[in-house]
Amino acid sequence: MKSIRYLAFLWISTLLACSNPEQPAEIKAPQTPQKTPQQTSKQTQIDHAKDYHSFANPDVVKVSHIDLDLTADFDKKQLIGTATLTYQKVDEQGKTLILDTRGLTILEVTSGNTPVAFELQKEVPNLGSALHITLPEQGNQVSISYHTSKDASGAQWLTPEQTAGKQYPFLFTQAQAVHARSFIPLQDSPQVRVTYTATIRTPKELLAVMSAANDPVTPRDGVYEFNMPQPIPSYLIALAIGDLHFKAMGERTGVYAEPSILDAAASEFEDTESMLEATEKTYGPYSWDRYDLLILPPSFPFGGMENPRLSFITPTVIAGDKSLVSLIAHELAHSWSGNTVTNATWRDLWLNEGFTTYLTYRIMEMIYGTDRYNMEAVLGYQDLQADIAALPENDEILAIDLRGRNPDDVFSNIPYEKGALFLREIEQKVGRDNFDKFLLEYFNHFAFKSITTDQFVSYLDQTLLTTYADVLDKERIHQWIFEPGIPDGAPMPESDAFSKVDTVRDAWLEGSLSAKQINTQDWTVHQWLYFLNNMPQKLNDMQLVELDSTFQLTASKNNEIAHSWLLIAVKNEYKPAYERLYSYLVGIGRNKLVKPLYRELAKTVEGKAFAKRAFEEAKPGYHPLTVHANQGFVE
Structure with missing residues (x-):
């Protein structure tokens, strides 16, 4: 299910992500409070081969x-x-x-x-x-x-x-x-x-x-x-x-969409064929004949869904500048990790999404370079930190216990970003070329099979843990998969482009630099997201007006930037943005973008009343999953 957090992130606050393959600058301890590691007795009681969310009897x-x-x-x-x-x-x-x-x-x-x-x-x-x-x-x-x-x-x-x-x-x-x-x-x-x-x-x-x-x-x-x-x-x-109508983007790639958005979609995603070819060179031949995209109406609840041969895609990533196409890389990567090698139960989702998020970063670096990769990796890491801070400990475990729960509860940044971070650590320890060789063999070994976490751990034990016993150990692997939080010493991506953003944001907050003096001419969407997402929780009215009037944030056409700004507006009750906020909630059904806004609005009486009005108008056009995910905020 598949975004870059593009599926249905239930807890995330925004953004894309992408990991840092090119031997990230250095290994540092994460800036996340650590919790006591534990593998509960409940985990050990799980029948790993049983799907607790199906009545079916495939064993018979x-x-x-x-x-x-x-x-x-x-x-x-x-x-x-x-x-x-x-x-x-x-x-x-x-x-x-x-x-x-x-x-x-x-x-x-x-x-x-x-x-x-x-x-x-x-x-x-x-x-x-x-x-x-x-x-x-x-x-x-x-x-x-x-x-x-x-x-x-x-x-x-x-x-x-x-x-x-x-x-x-x-x-x-x-x-x-x-x-x-x-x-x-x-x-x-x-x-x-x-x-x-x-x-x-x-x-x-x-x-x-x-x-x-x-x-x-x-x-x-x-x-x-x-x-x-x-x-x-x-x-x-x-x-x-x-x-629906079709337009080719390459020999094996094309896009289906309604006529009014067909050309824009084909132009936005024209690099899909290059992504496909680059992935094949490293991870083996594409197994599914064609790879086409279907652009859905804006009510689609996820960023994308990796349906084989035809990924379903939200129109909210058509930004006009290819700034959000990491979503396409993510859904394409699922053709190897997820569609070809699949999680056997929803406890094992991280085998789909962690591997796919890792591959997404690698694909983005291949096509768009290391700088963009580093920026998206930092944004993804911050998303992960936000979930670690918000989720109960048992939901921070890669091999999550979902018994007695709605399996849709598995979707957070944990299987995506924590899973990718785990794989990046292995890559750094054994070397990129060696890890790529392992992944190629892994995809071939389990091709068109569904496997459990325990089967993966056994395979890892027989391969990398044997070959690289000097740098890998079972206890560390166990900590990543079966214990909450981010292990001490985990990779932490960095970006020079974001360091510059930190400098100007700090100067603006201190009052030594006006918004008009900030040179944003060459900023990427990722720098804008980093600029906004790392603002203090509270800004004063003058600061909000200055930002909005200088950068026209309320009127932003980029759905990710608009989301980040509207979240700031809600936290600070910046009413000039509320007309846009209302139309945004009514016009988009993607959970990643609307759920954090509903959650924040629900924290005040006035905000909850506003959210309820928007939700009631939007509800007929929302997908059932979006209705289910947000209903509690307006009741």
Whole structure:
């Protein structure tokens, strides 16, 4: 799920990130209060092979392929049709196939033309309802006729008014973490990988695309065929339908978007092909044929989602200057770390996101140079520090205990930034070339498999810990993965470009330099973010007016800069920015950008009332995940 914190960061305050591969300047102790290391007895009791967020029984009967035939009914806001599941018995004595569902209406289950007995169990919070299917005596397929709920947690139906073009409706799905079960009855666990085909029927004026092989020149006839030949976990099955058009960016890359933003998106992300080629040179061939982007309406709750062959992308990163394209590098990197080698349970998410965040930094350095890499690394580190300060200790552990919780709770900067920092430390200790060789072998060894944290630790023990026993030790590895906080002596990225920003910010705060005397002509977006995000919690009215009038911050067109400024405005009740704040909250559904604003507004009575008004207006256009994440701030 995938941002750069681009998925759904639930606790972060802003920004992009990127790690510091080029042998970061030096190793320093992090400026974060350390907490007592501990691995709780609860952690040791976890069954590492068990997915606590799925009813499925793949240890008895395992689904290997899905054939979908679905009609998108925009009037009813339902997907209607059949899912035919091909399975194998792992246990020859198995009599029942157990699937995950949420809010689905199951009409019939058949094998061939013969009805099959089934039972839909009572709904369980965070998990949905188990579907028990009695296996037929012969064959290895069952067909399930069903339709979705109009309130399916993994699907968002947008009216024409909620799209860029304002003429046609739009549908997109978002399956991570456990929302695929809301639009397909299946074994909704990342440890179960399936191939799939699909026939999607739509109004003829609309185009359907999926996380599968898409034909850029397919006729717009209302019936679309798809094939995903590589086995993928359920959370990577994705569908979108709308007034979509295609523009190529390279031999293997292109972008789908509504006509009004197609050219801007293609221009913004034109370096995608170069990113793809650079990643292949270091980490091996791209395994998925094409890599295209789909630009979604602004209600998309994440920065991006790494759906294979077709990453889903928020329009909030179209800044006009390529300043936010680390998101594209992140989603592309998932093609190796996440899509090819996948976390087996949501406890293991850091295996997806920590590796991908590390790769993101490396890709950004390859394409845009070390200076940009260093700046993004510092911003990412500051995001991590903010989460370390805000989260309970048990949520600071890479191999987090999520039993009894909503698996969406796993999304914070911990699996992303702490995971990447851990890998960067290993890189520094064994050397970059050696670590790159390890990653290439790791991706090949576990290709198209889903693995647990414990399997990774075992692999590390057999490889790097054996070869580089003089610089790596098990106790340190254990501390990184199973204990809270950032270990003492962890890498801390630095940037000379930010040192200059610190100097002028300090001078301005002291009153020895006016805002007009600050030369920002050559500042990058990252320097602006660093400038704003490291302001004191409180500024006086004169300071706020001076900053805004000099730099036109309230009117900023860059969504990241606007976010940072609006957060300052809320903390200081700077009312001239509140009209923009209101339109920002109503117009964007990306959780990374809106949640910190709602959280801050909710700290005062007046702010909470303001937040409630904005939320009620925005709610019809928000994705269910965004509604769920912010509802508590306005109640």
